[in-house]
Amino acid sequence: MIERWALVSGLKGDLDTYELIQKDLKKTPGNITLFVLGDMIGPEKNCNRLLHRLINPKSNDLQPWCIYGWWEEQILLESGYRGDQRAEALRISKGEEVVKSLTNAVDKSFLDWIAALQFGFVELDCGLIHGSSKDVGENLTLDTPPLTLLDRLTRLQVNRLFTARSKQQFHLELTEGIVNSEVEDLNGNRKKEQKVPQKAVIGIGAGKNYTLYDVGTDNTQFVQAGYKTEKRIKGFGRL
Amino acid sequence: MNQAVISCLHANLPAVEAVLKDIELQGITNITCLGDLVGYGPQPNEVIELIRDKEIPTCQGCWDEDVVDGLDACDCSYPSQLAEKRGHFAHQWTTDKLTTENKDYLANLPYSIRKDKCLFVHGSPNSQHEYLLPDMDAFAALERVENARAEILFCGHTHQPYIRELADGSIAVKIKNAVPKDTQEKEIQLPMRRIVNAGSVGEPRHGGTKATYVVYNDVTNEVKIREVEYDIELTCKAIIDAGLPPIFAWRLKNGFEFAEQAEDASHVCER
Numbered sequence: 001m002i003e004r005w006a007l008v009s010g011l012k013g014d015l016d017t018y019e020l021i022q023k024d025l026k027k028t029p030g031n032i033t034l035f036v037l038g039d040m041i042g043p044e045k046n047c048n049r050l051l052h053r054l055i056n057p058k059s060n061d062l063q064p065w066c067i068y069g070w071w072e073e074q075i076l077l078e079s080g081y082r083g084d085q086r087a088e089a090l091r092i093s094k095g096e097e098v099v100k101s102l103t104n105a106v107d108k109s110f111l112d113w114i115a116a117l118q119f120g121f122v123e124l125d126c127g128l129i130h131g132s133s134k135d136v137g138e139n140l141t142l143d144t145p146p147l148t149l150l151d152r153l154t155r156l157q158v159n160r161l162f163t164a165r166s167k168q169q170f171h172l173e174l175t176e177g178i179v180n181s182e183v184e185d186l187n188g189n190r191k192k193e194q195k196v197p198q199k200a201v202i203g204i205g206a207g208k209n210y211t212l213y214d215v216g217t218d219n220t221q222f223v224q225a226g227y228k229t230e231k232r233i234k235g236f237g238r239l
Numbered sequence: 240m241n242q243a244v245i246s247c248l249h250a251n252l253p254a255v256e257a258v259l260k261d262i263e264l265q266g267i268t269n270i271t272c273l274g275d276l277v278g279y280g281p282q283p284n285e286v287i288e289l290i291r292d293k294e295i296p297t298c299q300g301c302w303d304e305d306v307v308d309g310l311d312a313c314d315c316s317y318p319s320q321l322a323e324k325r326g327h328f329a330h331q332w333t334t335d336k337l338t339t340e341n342k343d344y345l346a347n348l349p350y351s352i353r354k355d356k357c358l359f360v361h362g363s364p365n366s367q368h369e370y371l372l373p374d375m376d377a378f379a380a381l382e383r384v385e386n387a388r389a390e391i392l393f394c395g396h397t398h399q400p401y402i403r404e405l406a407d408g409s410i411a412v413k414i415k416n417a418v419p420k421d422t423q424e425k426e427i428q429l430p431m432r433r434i435v436n437a438g439s440v441g442e443p444r445h446g447g448t449k450a451t452y453v454v455y456n457d458v459t460n461e462v463k464i465r466e467v468e469y470d471i472e473l474t475c476k477a478i479i480d481a482g483l484p485p486i487f488a489w490r491l492k493n494g495f496e497f498a499e500q501a502e503d504a505s506h507v508c509e510r
Contacts, residue, residue: 179408
């Protein structure tokens with residue numbers, strides 16, 4: 001049976017969208033593993049019902065495998081889970097009201113569960129993270145310099161990096177790379193030509209826009225929750 | 240014009256004096272220091288005061304940061320628990336010895352110094368604790384220089400002096416699953432960049448006992464690694480007299496600083 005990953009992020013408390021995605025995935029062929037790459041919470045709406053559902057899936061739900069994202073990092077900072085630091089980046093960029101909205105949107109009883117979430121998963125030769133291997137808040141996009149993308153892949157020692165922070169959906173392959181290195185030290189000179197095998201960075205989208213990844217063929221399918229499955233199956237393009 | 244770059248002085252006054260003398264003999268007045276003025280060695284205040292007196296621009300090293308802010312590096316910096324214990328002892332000893340004025344000086348050092356196309360840092364542009372080893376992944380090395388918007392990156396921290404040139408690079412990219420569906424491909428040429436590691440004045444880790452530093456000519460772009468002999472016995476005696484771990488003296492005398500090198504020095508400290 002085809003093995004597929006469903007990669008979701010940026011739900012921000014939206015249980016309706018999560019249910020729509022679960023419904024979609026039930027109709028999607030293959031053996032599907034569901035990864036939720038952070039930003040399950042946000043300041044816009046109460047997140048408790050979604051968090052409860054993620055922690056306690058319904059019997060017919062696909063089990064979600066969750067990591068923390070930028071908004072989870074902010075609430076952990078603000079709630080004292082990161083030592084003396086507070087959510088200053090959020091406070092400066094969005095203001096005190098948003099900080100309050102965020103802390104009000106999540107019941108304190110969920111904080112320990114959020115704090116126990118991992119930064120990312122490494123599955124096969126793929127890294128699944130929210131931002132980048134450097135920082136949970138880093139945006140990787142089509143415009144990110146390839147050298148930076150390569151570095152973020154190298155840090156996790158993976159060939160595929162799935163990222164959510166930018167909210168964009170893209171599949172960028174680094175097909176070939178070469179650089180000549182010459183080192184001079186007290187032992188003399190040495191030259192080396194370094195090549196890069198094919199690697200890729202995949203933006204998975206956010207909210208209703210999620211990604212299906214076919215592990216066997218390395219193909220991505222960008223999906224919007226609620227669209228008819230038969231349309232999606234025809235090709236690999238944004239619908 | 241020639242300029243000298245020194246790093247990792249580690250409270251070794253005889254080594255610092257010998258290197259500064261060597262620089263002076265070459266008629267070089269432009270000196271930049273990449274930090275780690277203290278740690279391991281027996282003369283932290285004396286070394287800081289010498290650098291301050293000579294008004295040498297200096298960036299903050301990991302030891303300089305740690306004695307001010309408390310231990311910051313994780314256990315990855317040490318090859319064994321014993322080495323870690325010795326390191327912590329030296330940290331506490333140094334903290335106790337430093338004057339308030341010298342602690343303030345260390346606390347206020349900048350993370351980096353920029354001069355035209357050159358960037359001077361202790362470890363890497365990312366962190367004072369990151370080791371840019373001579374044979375690290377070439378693309379990752381190039382990324383450190385390029386993302387710091389420099390043409391030449393001067394660093395220390397590894398205690399191994401080297402000059403690395405990264406040239407003739409390119410990366411080909413292809414956008415799959417693009418909108419519109421046409422596949423977009425392009426090849427990006429990478430710029431030539433250099434990383435220059437100044438080695439260490441006070442704690443060499445190149446297998447020998449001589450202090451090292453580098454001389455850079457900003458007209459010809461030539462870089463030379465300099466090795467300088469100093470009175471090791473004097474430093475070793477001071478280490479023993481100060482009550483610091485005798486192995487600190489032993490490894491200086493025998494050039495066995497490899498004993499303190501972490502197994503995976505490329506590991507990026509997450510703290």
